[in-house]
Amino acid sequence: MASDRLVERRRVFQQYKADVKERGKPFYPYAMWHDTLMSFVVVGVIIGCAVVWKYTSLLGKLYDKPADPGTINFVPRPDWYFYFLFYLLRIFKWPNSVFLGTIGIPTICLLLLIAIPFLDVRFERRLLRRPVAVVAACLVVVSMGVLTYKGATAKEALGSELIAQVPHWAAKQGFTNNPQAIAGAKLFAVSGCLNCHTYLGSGGHNLGAPELTAEGAKNKGIDFQVRHLTCPSCVNPGSPMPSFAGLGPARLNQLAHFLEASKGGK
Amino acid sequence: MATRRMTRSEQLQQTILYPLDWLEERSGLVGGVKYFLFRKVPGDINWFQTLGSATLTAFLVQATTGVILAMYYKPDPNSAYASIQNITNHVFAGWLVRGMHRWGASVFIILMFMHMGRVFLFGAYKYPRELNWIVGVLLLAMGLGEGFTGYLLPWDQTAYWATVVGININGTAPFLGPFLAQFLQGGTYINADTLSRFYSIHMLLIPGGIMALIGLHLYLVIRLGVTSPPWSKEAAGTGPLADASTNGAGPRSGLVNPRPRRSAR
Numbered sequence: 390m391a392s393d394r395l396v397e398r399r400r401v402f403q404q405y406k407a408d409v410k411e412r413g414k415p416f417y418p419y420a421m422w423h424d425t426l427m428s429f430v431v432v433g434v435i436i437g438c439a440v441v442w443k444y445t446s447l448l449g450k451l452y453d454k455p456a457d458p459g460t461i462n463f464v465p466r467p468d469w470y471f472y473f474l475f476y477l478l479r480i481f482k483w484p485n486s487v488f489l490g491t492i493g494i495p496t497i498c499l500l501l502l503i504a505i506p507f508l509d510v511r512f513e514r515r516l517l518r519r520p521v522a523v524v525a526a527c528l529v530v531v532s533m534g535v536l537t538y539k540g541a542t543a544k545e546a547l548g549s550e551l552i553a554q555v556p557h558w559a560a561k562q563g564f565t566n567n568p569q570a571i572a573g574a575k576l577f578a579v580s581g582c583l584n585c586h587t588y589l590g591s592g593g594h595n596l597g598a599p600e601l602t603a604e605g606a607k608n609k610g611i612d613f614q615v616r617h618l619t620c621p622s623c624v625n626p627g628s629p630m631p632s633f634a635g636l637g638p639a640r641l642n643q644l645a646h647f648l649e650a651s652k653g654g655k
Numbered sequence: 656m657a658t659r660r661m662t663r664s665e666q667l668q669q670t671i672l673y674p675l676d677w678l679e680e681r682s683g684l685v686g687g688v689k690y691f692l693f694r695k696v697p698g699d700i701n702w703f704q705t706l707g708s709a710t711l712t713a714f715l716v717q718a719t720t721g722v723i724l725a726m727y728y729k730p731d732p733n734s735a736y737a738s739i740q741n742i743t744n745h746v747f748a749g750w751l752v753r754g755m756h757r758w759g760a761s762v763f764i765i766l767m768f769m770h771m772g773r774v775f776l777f778g779a780y781k782y783p784r785e786l787n788w789i790v791g792v793l794l795l796a797m798g799l800g801e802g803f804t805g806y807l808l809p810w811d812q813t814a815y816w817a818t819v820v821g822i823n824i825n826g827t828a829p830f831l832g833p834f835l836a837q838f839l840q841g842g843t844y845i846n847a848d849t850l851s852r853f854y855s856i857h858m859l860l861i862p863g864g865i866m867a868l869i870g871l872h873l874y875l876v877i878r879l880g881v882t883s884p885p886w887s888k889e890a891a892g893t894g895p896l897a898d899a900s901t902n903g904a905g906p907r908s909g910l911v912n913p914r915p916r917r918s919a920r
Binding site (some may be wrong): 398401402404405406408409410412413414415416417419420421423424426427428430431432434435436438439440442443448451452453454455456457458465466467468469470471478491492496499502503505506507509510511512513514515516519522523526530596622627628629630631632 | 740760779844
């Protein structure tokens with residue numbers, strides 16, 4: 390059976406070669422004309438984008454502020470064609486399934502892509518006779534489109550708006566009388582933590598970062614929190630969270646007090 | 656008189672063609688180019704089938720603008736940002752070259768996906784073109800790698816922090832992850848070496864790989880030919896040879912009178 394198919398597909402390819410030889414057209418000038426015109430369109434579009442980028446604000450700023458490793462407010466946002474991956478990471482939760490979003494699903498997709506010619510070994514090329522392929526293609530396009538759109542419109546937490554929430558957090562969590570925790574809460578609001586973490590309904594759930602409202606209820610201790618903030622992946626192997634050592638020991642200590650004071654609220 | 660003119664024009668022709676003959680005799684390249692240009696493609700190919708060459712064009716734009724940018728860019732944390740500002744604001748047409756590189760990347764990636772979609776919908780990855788599909792997938796992965804490594808180079812806040820997290824994500828991969836992260840950043844943390852490492856990967860390692868694979872990709876396209884659109888009534892490979900001669904008059908009969916399709920396999 391299999392060898393029948395082998396013989397048959399070789400015959401069809403020989404047929405293809407004979408047909409092309411007999412009634413095909415030479416690449417030049419026929420096909421090359423199309424290719425050349427298309428290439429001009431491509432270069433035109435690229436130049437157009439560059440001009441629009443320079444003279445309007447439609448495509449965003451020419452550059453952001455210079456990189457500052459010691460910064461306390463940043464948005465880890467990739468280029469738009471990685472938004473689908475970026476958003477995928479919001480769907481999975483640290484620590485159990487975040488691995489799926491970061492490495493698992495992209496690797497599986499890549500392997501599936503490579504395997505396509507071996508999974509689909511029929512000769513049939515007409516779309517109406519390849520329902521599975523068509524449905525799969527539509528699903529991929531729709532899901533990539535939705536993930537890209539969601540990634541593009543994902544809200545970012547603004548430090549200036551979040552800092553207004555601090556009294557509310559303090560009241561809810563009951564650390565109004567703890568100046569260390571209040572200072573930590575303010576740092577927490579402006580240091581970009583909520584770009585990935587969520588806290589009492591604020592913040593974006595990015596990169597599989599956990600909800601921190603009840604972080605203190607785990608009673609991990611100030612020492613642990615400081616160590617974790619200094620080098621997240623040393624404490625939690627595989628954590629994608631960046632180091633916040635740049636804040637300095639005093640401020641890390643305040644952040645730790647804030648986290649330990651967050652017992653879940655009421 | 657007439658004979659003398661003939662000889663002269665012949666001599667002239669010979670003189671002009673001499674370099675080509677010289678090249679051909681020693682390399683066979685002229686014959687190769689001739690074969691490339693005048694090889695037959697199916698008569699029913701379609702505008703969608705220009706997406707591959709469009710992707711190649713976008714890559715060539717990236718390569719050209721990239722070479723120009725490399726003349727002015729300084730892969731050092733202390734001067735990278737300033738050199739980008741210099742390119743954008745002071746170098747003649749620098750904003751255009753940088754803008755073309757920045758947005759050409761997006762166009763390149765969109766075109767790679769569209770080209771892949773076209774090949775998928777045309778079923779053009781099937782026997783005997785499986786290998787070319789795999790080469791294409793590798794090219795897609797490398798193209799995305801170019802996007803990832805190039806994003807850091809302006810060394811601004813967006814670039815820096817997206818890359819910090821990106822490297823951390825690479826680090827979560829099993830077995831190879833930590834090594835990959837360490838390799839990418841040239842240490843346990845992102846540091847001064849990270850930028851030059853990304854620069855080297857972005858402009859030497861991956862582009863070299865892409866160029867080699869594009870060569871293989873094109874070689875396979877030329878060797879195996881281009882597929883007809885699957886809906887075409889005169890698709891190459893559907894009709895037995897005998898039909899063409901019995902079907903009728905003229906060398907273009909195959910194009911003018913579509914033969915009945917054979918049953919689907």
